[in-house]
Amino acid sequence: MQRSADTQGVSLSLFYFFYFAIIGVQAPYWAPYLQSLSFGAAEIGQLMAVLMVTKVFAPSLWGWMGDRYGGRMRLVRMGSLATLLIFGFVPFLRDFWPLALAIAAYSFFWNAVLPQFEVVTLARLGDQPEYYSRIRLWGSIGFTVMVLMAGVLIGEWGIASVPWFMGAAMLGMLVVSLRVKERPLTVSQQETRGFLPIVLRPDVLSFFVASALMQVGHGPYYTFFSIYMADQGHSSAVIGVLWALGVIAEIILFWFMHRLMPAIGVKWLLLSALLLASLRWALLGLYPDNFGLVLLTQLMHAATFGSFHSASIEYVRQIFGHAHAGQGQAFYSGISFGGGAALGALLSGYSWEWYGGGWTFVGASVVSLFAALLVWRCVGLCSYKSGNCSRGR
Numbered sequence: 001m002q003r004s005a006d007t008q009g010v011s012l013s014l015f016y017f018f019y020f021a022i023i024g025v026q027a028p029y030w031a032p033y034l035q036s037l038s039f040g041a042a043e044i045g046q047l048m049a050v051l052m053v054t055k056v057f058a059p060s061l062w063g064w065m066g067d068r069y070g071g072r073m074r075l076v077r078m079g080s081l082a083t084l085l086i087f088g089f090v091p092f093l094r095d096f097w098p099l100a101l102a103i104a105a106y107s108f109f110w111n112a113v114l115p116q117f118e119v120v121t122l123a124r125l126g127d128q129p130e131y132y133s134r135i136r137l138w139g140s141i142g143f144t145v146m147v148l149m150a151g152v153l154i155g156e157w158g159i160a161s162v163p164w165f166m167g168a169a170m171l172g173m174l175v176v177s178l179r180v181k182e183r184p185l186t187v188s189q190q191e192t193r194g195f196l197p198i199v200l201r202p203d204v205l206s207f208f209v210a211s212a213l214m215q216v217g218h219g220p221y222y223t224f225f226s227i228y229m230a231d232q233g234h235s236s237a238v239i240g241v242l243w244a245l246g247v248i249a250e251i252i253l254f255w256f257m258h259r260l261m262p263a264i265g266v267k268w269l270l271l272s273a274l275l276l277a278s279l280r281w282a283l284l285g286l287y288p289d290n291f292g293l294v295l296l297t298q299l300m301h302a303a304t305f306g307s308f309h310s311a312s313i314e315y316v317r318q319i320f321g322h323a324h325a326g327q328g329q330a331f332y333s334g335i336s337f338g339g340g341a342a343l344g345a346l347l348s349g350y351s352w353e354w355y356g357g358g359w360t361f362v363g364a365s366v367v368s369l370f371a372a373l374l375v376w377r378c379v380g381l382c383s384y385k386s387g388n389c390s391r392g393r
Helices: 002-036 041-069 072-087 097-126 129-157 157-179 195-199 202-231 236-264 267-284 289-301 301-320 327-355 357-378
Strands: none
Touching: 002 041, 002 097, 002 129, 002 157, 002 202, 002 236, 041 097, 041 202, 041 327, 072 097, 072 157, 097 129, 097 195, 097 301, 097 327, 129 157, 129 236, 129 301, 157 236, 157 327, 195 202, 195 301, 195 357, 202 236, 202 267, 202 327, 202 357, 236 267, 236 301, 267 289, 267 301, 267 357, 289 301, 301 327, 327 357
């Protein structure tokens, strides 16, 4: 039994490894790849937005199916297979609309996979949800390995190799998904409330708006950071190291999160992450030529992604319980990494053309600060593990 549990832990970790290895290519190198196809900043922003827009509705549809009918891992495997098959067309596309259509099609399945897998992971952890970060950190390791490896190999093989790295990681994700077994969730009598009334609570709605704004603030970073650093004269290998540095800091934080979250609390982790995000984008916008400060802003990724995401997963788990676990995680993913990220990519594309990179990052700083004020004023305190979240301050 213990060996079976250990094997499942390895399989869960490997799934995160390959899923985020895809992003380890996409985040730093996808925009330069699109630039190599002669797309301008606005078109790159639009294509990045297409990638995110499907995350708005696809996870919620799959989350409803998982909550209603079960079989989440069956959905994950179907989505992984469809992602790989559709993405196979991408390396051969050069024009805007065929590429946009292919991105929309494969990302519809790819974006829906992770929220359902989050529920599978939390169900496997049972009454020890604080150890979620110990499994999730393998996603960050996958990101780091891929961003470093791809950064070196792209220098040798050229930017056209980017889609092939992503396809290889998608294949790994599919293979690992076949090894993961699902543990059923038990719904208590107290968890029979409807999904929509929970979402529409002012404190919960404020959390979702803040999580969306956090990703709007990340828009210039995920879309243009590599191009921004290349303009400062850095090579693809150095840019890869910068991306990896941020994720290494994130990995270290994930390792200690099971201690930090009970000690600090969900609300204060969310608030501190947003305040650090505001500082991070301001420094990056105003001092891009100061390499020491750029390194510091990358270390802040531990907070702006790592602690914010861990606290958000826990908040959603407590608020929605088992009855709406799939829809809750899907809605969080859709509203933040979907709607927020799409809006951030789109706005940053236009802002980059009109005002330049520096002021675009300063604008992201202002957005993050507003989100911090929203959390401080409106999001309640959560009693860790109990699921008891007060409303408002």
